[in-house]
Amino acid sequence: MKTRAKVISVCSQKGGVGKTTTALALSASFVLAGKSTLVIDIDPNAHISAILSKDSAQYTKTSADLLMKKFYSHNIIISQAMPVHYIPGGDGLVQYEKKDPFFKKSWYGRLRKKISRFDYDYIIIDTPTTIGSLLYTAVCASDLTVIPVQPELSSLKGLGLFLKTAKSLKKYMPDGFDYTILFTNVVYTPERKTAIDSFFKSKIGKKCSTEIIEHDCAFIDELFSCNPDTGRLSSSVTFQKYNKVSERFFI
Ligand SMILES: Nc1ncnc2c1ncn2[C@@H]1O[C@H](COP(=O)(O)OP(=O)(O)OP(=O)(O)O)[C@@H](O)[C@H]1O
Numbered sequence: 508m509k510t511r512a513k514v515i516s517v518c519s520q521k522g523g524v525g526k527t528t529t530a531l532a533l534s535a536s537f538v539l540a541g542k543s544t545l546v547i548d549i550d551p552n553a554h555i556s557a558i559l560s561k562d563s564a565q566y567t568k569t570s571a572d573l574l575m576k577k578f579y580s581h582n583i584i585i586s587q588a589m590p591v592h593y594i595p596g597g598d599g600l601v602q603y604e605k606k607d608p609f610f611k612k613s614w615y616g617r618l619r620k621k622i623s624r625f626d627y628d629y630i631i632i633d634t635p636t637t638i639g640s641l642l643y644t645a646v647c648a649s650d651l652t653v654i655p656v657q658p659e660l661s662s663l664k665g666l667g668l669f670l671k672t673a674k675s676l677k678k679y680m681p682d683g684f685d686y687t688i689l690f691t692n693v694v695y696t697p698e699r700k701t702a703i704d705s706f707f708k709s710k711i712g713k714k715c716s717t718e719i720i721e722h723d724c725a726f727i728d729e730l731f732s733c734n735p736d737t738g739r740l741s742s743s744v745t746f747q748k749y750n751k752v753s754e755r756f757f758i
């Protein structure tokens with residue numbers, strides 16, 4: 508019998524750090540490795556859904572239904588853009604946070620339970636930037652949380668708070684909280700190189716991914732055009748780094 512899908516969420520307490528890019532790149536990487544992949548978008552902005560649908564489709568069922576109402580496997584959408592399935596995000600997700608205004612945590616386990624019946628090799632969850640129930644619901648549903656970070660000292664404080672809260676939710680994660688920190692969209696300056704090599708790595712240690720994803724617009728254009736089969740994406744140095752990151756999660 509196939510084991511449960513490996514669930515990876517891409518989370519950060521900071522906006523614009525490369526969560527959606529990382530979720531898309533890891534999905535493309537799994538697809539190219541022949542793995543069946545489901546993307547769940549729990550961002551009300553539905554950025555990754557727009558990329559995967561290649562149009563502004565009006566979805567009848569979204570991840571808000573998955574979280575709060577009835578949702579069946581046949582409600583999952585087959586992407587027109589790349590060979591993945593996805594559950595779109597959307598405005599309805601705002602209700603989820605509204606219904607849990609005091610972070611009662613009672614909902615945090617529900618996504619894990621609901622997706623356990625889906626039959627995929629990998630499930631990738633793209634999350635919103637808001638620090639709230641959606642973010643922690645994703646963390647609790649995951650075997651691994653990938654945290655994109657930019658090597659600025661200002662990121663460190665927010666990261667510390669996020670990790671502290673996530674670690675406090677261990678009881679909702681049967682196998683504990685596991686995470687990896689991934690530097691993304693990095694433009695090297697001597698200061699940033701020093702920050703990564705010494706300060707960040709010494710503070711965060713083994714939880715830092717060895718791959719550093721650099722700023723690479725050609726990679727972004729190729730990835731967002733959603734043609735993972737083209738040699739151009741596979742030959743991109745940045746995509747190969749994402750491949751290395753994903754290989755470590757192979758079942
Ligand atoms: N490696 C990279 N090279 C160049 N641009 C990048 C790279 N990674 C991300 N970007 C760009 O940075 C911007 C933010 O990335 P992305 O949308 O993935 O971040 P996000 O964390 O999902 O943002 P949000 O908080 O809005 O959801 C985008 O314009 C994206 O194209």
Ligand SMILES: [Mg+2]
Pocket residue numbers: 526527528550554634
């Ligand atoms: Mg995003």
